Amino acid sequence: MNGLIGFYQELKARASIESLKKLTRQKVIVIRDGKEKEIDIVFLVPGDIVLLSEGDVVHADLRLLEEAGLLVDESLLTGESVPVEKYSHVVLPEDTPIYERINCLYKGTVVVRGKAKAVVFATGRQTQMGLMAEKLEEKPPESPLTLALRDFSKKLVVGLVLILSTLVLIGIAQGRNWEFIVFFAVAQLVSAVPEGFPIVTTIALVIGAIRLAKNNVLVRYLPAVETLGSAIFICSDKAGTITEGRLRVEDYIALNEEELFLCSALCNDSDGKKGDAVDLALLEWLDEMGFNWLGIRGIFERVWEHPFDTKRRLMAVVVKSDKGYKLYIKGAFESLSRLADNSPNVLQEKHDHMAQRGLRVLAFGYAELEQIPEDIDSVKIELVGLVGFLDPPKKGVKEAV
Numbered sequence: 001m002n003g004l005i006g007f008y009q010e011l012k013a014r015a016s017i018e019s020l021k022k023l024t025r026q027k028v029i030v031i032r033d034g035k036e037k038e039i040d041i042v043f044l045v046p047g048d049i050v051l052l053s054e055g056d057v058v059h060a061d062l063r064l065l066e067e068a069g070l071l072v073d074e075s076l077l078t079g080e081s082v083p084v085e086k087y088s089h090v091v092l093p094e095d096t097p098i099y100e101r102i103n104c105l106y107k108g109t110v111v112v113r114g115k116a117k118a119v120v121f122a123t124g125r126q127t128q129m130g131l132m133a134e135k136l137e138e139k140p141p142e143s144p145l146t147l148a149l150r151d152f153s154k155k156l157v158v159g160l161v162l163i164l165s166t167l168v169l170i171g172i173a174q175g176r177n178w179e180f181i182v183f184f185a186v187a188q189l190v191s192a193v194p195e196g197f198p199i200v201t202t203i204a205l206v207i208g209a210i211r212l213a214k215n216n217v218l219v220r221y222l223p224a225v226e227t228l229g230s231a232i233f234i235c236s237d238k239a240g241t242i243t244e245g246r247l248r249v250e251d252y253i254a255l256n257e258e259e260l261f262l263c264s265a266l267c268n269d270s271d272g273k274k275g276d277a278v279d280l281a282l283l284e285w286l287d288e289m290g291f292n293w294l295g296i297r298g299i300f301e302r303v304w305e306h307p308f309d310t311k312r313r314l315m316a317v318v319v320k321s322d323k324g325y326k327l328y329i330k331g332a333f334e335s336l337s338r339l340a341d342n343s344p345n346v347l348q349e350k351h352d353h354m355a356q357r358g359l360r361v362l363a364f365g366y367a368e369l370e371q372i373p374e375d376i377d378s379v380k381i382e383l384v385g386l387v388g389f390l391d392p393p394k395k396g397v398k399e400a401v
Contacts, residue, residue: 028059031117048120052111061127062105062118064088069310070114072105077128079237083112085310098128113308143223144230149201160192242401243391247277249285250359250390253350255342260385261286263364265293266300267317267328276308278362281389300326304372316376318369325369327379333363333386340365341380351386359388 026041031049041059044050050062058072064086071083078099090103098106105118107127124130164185171181208225212218219225239245254260264286270279272294286293303325304318314331329336333351347363354361365381373379 026057026059028056044120044123046120046123050118050120052105052116052118054111054113054115056111058105058107058109058111060107060120061122063121064103064105064116064118066117068115069307070116071112071310073110073112074099074106075240076108077106077132079241080239082239086116088116088118114310143227145201145223145226156192160189164188239391242397243393245391247281247360247389247391249281249387251354251357251388252285252385253347253354254385255346256382256384259366259382260364260387261289261291261293262296262300263328263330263366263384264387265291265296266302266319267315267330267364268293278360278389282387285387306376312376314376316379318372321368323368325372327367327369327373327381328364329366329376329381330362330364333361336363336365336381336383339377339379339381340383342382347383347386354386354388357388359390361386361388 027038028041028044029036029038029051030044031037031051036051044060048060049065050060052058064070065088067086067088070086072086073083074080080099084102086102086105088103092101092103105116107122107129122128122130125134167188168181168185171184172178202222205222205225208229209219209222212225212228236242252260264282268279268282269275270283272280272283274280283293300319300321302317302319306314306316306329308315308331312331312335314329314335316327316329318325318327320326329339333347351361351363363383364385364387365383367379367381369379
């Protein structure tokens with residue numbers, strides 16, 4: 001037996017060493033003594049200045065110092081599948097909820113787009129992920145059924161004691177043998193306790209677990225069955241949980257269909273297989289419409305671009321054309337309206353109608369140029385249409401809800 005315990009402890013120690021080795025192989029770029037250095041993440045300490053770029057995993061809780069077009073996936077921490085925009089210039093109150101702290105990055109999250117410089121303010125168990133891990137180790141609170149049974153038991157015992165005490169006093173007042181009366185009271189107390197009650201409760205919970213199993217719900221902890229049965233409201237994230245987590249074009253309004261299709265194909269960074277969800281949805285839509293976007297890209301050469309800007313909420317490119325240059329732009333309707341020459345009122349009502357249907361709406365525009373612009377704000381565009389995107393619900397969602 002001692003040999004087995006020793007063997008188990010040795011395996012556990014080896015596993016810990018291997019985990020530590022894997023951990024130390026992960027690197028992070030920091031600024032120390034004014035120089036950039038690559039160090040193991042286990043050597044990160046509060047006060048370190050960390051440099052992050054697209055695709056990096058955040059290994060500590062950080063406060064942003066500088067950022068450029070920063071989008072961060074915080075689904076591991078908040079459950080929100082849509083990347084969150086982050087800004088370094090924002091100052092928030094101390095009691096701001098985690099999901100609203102747009103000036104901080106947290107351990108375990110991933111940089112989806114952009115670059116950042118940030119200072120470490122918490123590591124290890126002091127991070128939000130570390131605090132969550134400690135919470136998971138705590139004993140869960142008692143379930144509603146357990147509390148109800150305890151309350152019922154107390155009331156039952158108190159009621160029995162009062163009734164039997166009254167009978168004992170009446171018996172003594174009648175001159176009966178006190179030993180007989182006490183034995184009688186004890187016997188009645190014992191017989192009044194429902195010995196089969198725990199068994200009946202367990203059977204009821206098992207029946208509930210079996211019913212859930214028939215609906216593909218597995219239960220490991222039986223009191224969880226009655227906890228679920230006590231729920232009045234169930235709050236669930238929408239994107240990626242009850243929806244497919246991918247966009248598709250649901251509707252569109254075209255003032256100039258040809259230019260709308262060209263803008264969708266050229267002002268687009270996706271290759272049809274990977275890329276931003278909006279760009280992928282646009283290319284799938286063009287395929288359905290029979291528009292050869294791949295061939296169009298071979299004709300028009302991109303010579304300038306304004307990458308997607310999270311603050312202005314737009315993206316623009318310039319391509320060569322027979323008449324010189326053409327600028328194509330897509331983004332939020334409010335952002336493009338400020339640059340539009342043609343009246344945006346034509347599309348405002350249609351935009352609001354699509355938004356009321358729960359669609360994510362983007363506006364598209366273009367402009368003919370003689371030369372490449374120095375700044376996107378110096379260009380006046382013509383709005384050519386709107387496209388509404390939908391994240392469709394998963395199959396069986398209605399039945400599950």
